[in-house]
Amino acid sequence: MANIMIRRSEEGRYIFYLPKRDLEDTIVSIQFDSAEKWGGEIRLANGGCYYIEPQPAPARFPCTLRAKRLDAPE
Amino acid sequence: MSTLTREQAEALIAEVLEVYPEKAAKDRRKHLAVNDRSIEQSKKCIAANRKSLPGVMTIRGCAYAGSKGVVWGPIKDMIHISHGPVGCGQYSRAGRRNYYIGTTGIDTFVEINFTSDFQERDIVFGGDKKLAKIIEEIEMLFPLNKGITVQSECPIGLIGDDIEAVARKASAQIGKPVVPVRCEGFRGVSQSLGHHIANDSIRDWIFERNAQDVKEPYEPGPYDIAIIGDYNIGGDAWSSRILLEEMGLRVVAQWSGDGTLSELEYTPKVKLNVLHCYRSMNYISRHMEEKFGIPWVEYNFFGPTKIAESLRKIASFFDSRIQENAERVIEKYKPMVDAVIAKYKPRLQGKKVMLYVGGLRPRHVIGAYEDLGMEVIGTGYEFAHNDDYDRTIKEMQDATLLYDDITGYEFEEFVKRIRPDLIGSGIKEKYIFQKMGIPFRQMHSWDYSGPYHGYDGFAIFARDMDMTLNNPCWSKMTPPWLKKEESLTAAKAA
Numbered sequence: 112m113a114n115i116m117i118r119r120s121e122e123g124r125y126i127f128y129l130p131k132r133d134l135e136d137t138i139v140s141i142q143f144d145s146a147e148k149w150g151g152e153i154r155l156a157n158g159g160c161y162y163i164e165p166q167p168a169p170a171r172f173p174c175t176l177r178a179k180r181l182d183a184p185e
Numbered sequence: 186m187s188t189l190t191r192e193q194a195e196a197l198i199a200e201v202l203e204v205y206p207e208k209a210a211k212d213r214r215k216h217l218a219v220n221d222r223s224i225e226q227s228k229k230c231i232a233a234n235r236k237s238l239p240g241v242m243t244i245r246g247c248a249y250a251g252s253k254g255v256v257w258g259p260i261k262d263m264i265h266i267s268h269g270p271v272g273c274g275q276y277s278r279a280g281r282r283n284y285y286i287g288t289t290g291i292d293t294f295v296e297i298n299f300t301s302d303f304q305e306r307d308i309v310f311g312g313d314k315k316l317a318k319i320i321e322e323i324e325m326l327f328p329l330n331k332g333i334t335v336q337s338e339c340p341i342g343l344i345g346d347d348i349e350a351v352a353r354k355a356s357a358q359i360g361k362p363v364v365p366v367r368c369e370g371f372r373g374v375s376q377s378l379g380h381h382i383a384n385d386s387i388r389d390w391i392f393e394r395n396a397q398d399v400k401e402p403y404e405p406g407p408y409d410i411a412i413i414g415d416y417n418i419g420g421d422a423w424s425s426r427i428l429l430e431e432m433g434l435r436v437v438a439q440w441s442g443d444g445t446l447s448e449l450e451y452t453p454k455v456k457l458n459v460l461h462c463y464r465s466m467n468y469i470s471r472h473m474e475e476k477f478g479i480p481w482v483e484y485n486f487f488g489p490t491k492i493a494e495s496l497r498k499i500a501s502f503f504d505s506r507i508q509e510n511a512e513r514v515i516e517k518y519k520p521m522v523d524a525v526i527a528k529y530k531p532r533l534q535g536k537k538v539m540l541y542v543g544g545l546r547p548r549h550v551i552g553a554y555e556d557l558g559m560e561v562i563g564t565g566y567e568f569a570h571n572d573d574y575d576r577t578i579k580e581m582q583d584a585t586l587l588y589d590d591i592t593g594y595e596f597e598e599f600v601k602r603i604r605p606d607l608i609g610s611g612i613k614e615k616y617i618f619q620k621m622g623i624p625f626r627q628m629h630s631w632d633y634s635g636p637y638h639g640y641d642g643f644a645i646f647a648r649d650m651d652m653t654l655n656n657p658c659w660s661k662m663t664p665p666w667l668k669k670e671e672s673l674t675a676a677k678a679a
């Protein structure tokens with residue numbers, strides 16, 4: 112489990128940021144993306160994959176969340 | 186001196202790597218690349234932010250350098266104690282030329298080296314008592330200081346001193362912030378982690394404290410911004426600030442060149458953070474975005490093309506009045522810029538440059554060189570991460586060289602083969618290349634010149650590049666007795 116920060120880019124896409132490794136990347140897909148249920152598996156442009164416990168969508172971005180690493184390159 | 190093709194560049198890298206043992210060559214291979222603009226993700230072609238190989242000459246610094254030297258050092262009304270042996274602070278003292286206004290030793294302290302000067306007994310018995318005493322003495326000798334930071338050098342982490350406890354106690358005693366920074370030099374792979382640690386310590390020890398017990402007399406306005414990541418090298422932040430102010434914005438804080446503690450404390454109330462050095466201060470910008478809802482925007486004040494782009498980008502966060510003002514500012518400086526380009530471009534056109542700097546300038550200054558008709562054919566960072574290379578690939582031409590944490594040997598070999606017209610790097614590289622007969626500018630400290638940011642800075646930048654490149658000394662590299670017959674007779678005839 113690691114702390115991650117998710118924010119929205121100017122184009123409205125989700126941006127993933129992992130402070131511990133100073134890794135910034137765009138999120139290409141997110142499993143659940145509605146107001147009531149949000150999160151699940153997220154895929155990054157670099158091929159990495161993380162899991163956020165599904166939850167109601169955060170009220171505002173950026174926000175810090177806990178995520179589990181499922182699969183990451185390197 | 187000609188530009189390389191992709192194949193030639195690949196071959197050059199392979200050739201340079203040949204001297205290494207196999208394992209080392211394999212590792213270094215990952216840090217050298219030929220630029221390909223079609224690549225979206227830099228990690229496909231270059232590895233960054235990895236431990237340097239033992240045995241090679243790296244040009245990197247340590248985490249202490251990142252915190253004391255870069256982020257905290259320029260805060261002028263606080264006293265930064267280099268906690269540990271005397272050398273780390275003394276040999277780096279005043280090296281970065283962070284200009285500031287104030288009376289040194291009375292209300293500002295940037296150029297003075299404060300150190301706890303560890304001796305054997307401090308290593309054996311611990312240095313906490315000494316630290317407490319130093320803070321007490323500082324309070325007595327320099328009562329106008331606004332706060333103190335404790336910048337740990339390597340031994341502090343090794344002997345396990347509890348500087349946090351000392352800091353808390355001292356802070357309560359003197360009623361000023363005392364910030365312990367765990368930036369021991371052995372942490373991380375380069376100065377980069379020091380920036381991060383310093384950012385985090387501002388978050389935890391200044392912002393937190395701020396929230397609790399600082400009631401500052403400050404009226405926020407609608408056009409408040411903070412300049413983040415400009416260290417005022419040779420006055421850079423000043424020549425940036427005037428442009429932003431001419432646009433009608435109010436610059437509340439400078440992080441951290443010519444900055445003060447109260448400026449740090451005011452920043453959570455601004456409307457926009459404008460971020461110059463992304464590498465060293467993106468952390469705190471991200472934190473402020475999340476915690477206080479302040480957006481941040483990266484900008485680049487090197488060279489007129491990028492300045493205009495950046496002014497428009499910054500203005501787009503505000504109303505139409507500011508946007509119109511931005512256009513007016515760009516218009517106002519146009520004649521001056523045109524004159525600079527008319528004067529220097531003919532003298533510099535087509536010259537090839539190789540860069541190797543810290544974590545931002547290898548990509549930021551490219552635009553300024555291009556405005557003068559010069560070409561950057563190789564660039565690299567000491568301590569960038571992959572997100573920096575993502576941003577660099579787009580700025581560089583295809584088939585140019587990218588090198589990460591380059592070793593002394595590799596850099597020399599590249600230069601010998603490519604023979605660029607100008608090299609921009611640091612003091613450690615300067616004399617090697619000058620002796621090879623290649624013009625050189627220090628791009629960390631602007632070679633004791635500057636500022637280079639903003640329109641005024643561009644004029645100085647152009648002059649300096651011309652002065653270096655077209656200096657008559659470069660034609661005197663061959664001594665007369667080694668000159669060929671014909672050139673001698675030609676000289677006699679002339």
Ligand code: SF4
Pocket residue numbers: 247248249250273337338339340369370371
């Ligand atoms: S690595 Fe350690 S000993 Fe060396 S300058 Fe940095 S803090 Fe000082």
